[in-house]
Amino acid sequence: MKVKSIFVNLPIKDLKRTRDFWTKLGFSFNEQFSDDKALCLVLNEGLIYSMLITHELFSTFTNRPISNGITTQVLTAIEVESKEQVDKIVKLALENGATRYRESADHGWMYYDCFADLDGHQWEIMFSDPTQMQQ
Known part of the structure; x- marks a missing residue:
């Protein structure tokens, strides 16, 4: 499939x-x-x-009620090319009305930050480098 x-x-x-x-x-x-x-x-x-x-x-x-923006049903995660791009997108989102629902996290091989958009949908913006993962 x-x-x-x-x-x-x-x-x-x-x-x-x-x-x-x-x-x-x-x-x-x-x-x-x-x-x-x-x-x-x-x-x-x-x-x-x-x-x-x-x-x-x-x-x-x-046929179900539409989320009111204060509950979580989906976290949409998107991967970008660099840590700097993660920071840039989240910074722009926050400057344009988004809200932070959790602080960024750096796991060495994976870095991500998050925001809730204007309608409360939660977005995780991430960068990963699997070659940096410890076995």
Whole structure:
């Protein structure tokens, strides 16, 4: 079994604020899959996306209540190329309205930091170098 791509679907409250937030962090959107009810956040072109969907539209995909941003159901972890990039993304997120829910951690071979976005979704930004793992 091999997955062709992944789309993480997350409910959002404000489309414009969400677009501005992720743009300031240096990310882009696939406009072909974005409209006035959803944004397609490009995490890795051709492979990984996050569909950021207004509550109104998101509620048509599920019969369960939508998270209110104060509970945790999913931690979305993304790996980047360096520790410096981890710090840069988290710094930009915090400067643009995100909140910190846990301090960064450095395990030598893996470094990560975290933030909750404007809608309370938790993101872990990480860098790892498996060659530094102790046997």
